[in-house]
Amino acid sequence: MQDIQNTSKLTVHVDPEKCTGCGTCTALADQTFALNDENISEVINQNGNSDEDKLLAAQSCPTQAITVTEEESEEKV
Numbered sequence: 001m002q003d004i005q006n007t008s009k010l011t012v013h014v015d016p017e018k019c020t021g022c023g024t025c026t027a028l029a030d031q032t033f034a035l036n037d038e039n040i041s042e043v044i045n046q047n048g049n050s051d052e053d054k055l056l057a058a059q060s061c062p063t064q065a066i067t068v069t070e071e072e073s074e075e076k077v
Helices: 024-028 051-060
Strands: 010-014 033-035 041-043 066-070
Touching (some): 010 041, 010 051, 024 051
């Protein structure tokens, strides 16, 4: 099986001050987000999940700790 890496048009960022470590993002996009030793979400791979999955994870964050920007325009989504 060939390893196909997603080509991302969206970039995600987690604000550690807002993150409560609920794990919603890791459940929805586990190849992009992981909880660190302090139980705070971190981006581990921008291309880990599809843009659709990353956007869903950001929209599902209860504290709105995840920002999504379009790579080319750098505008927030």
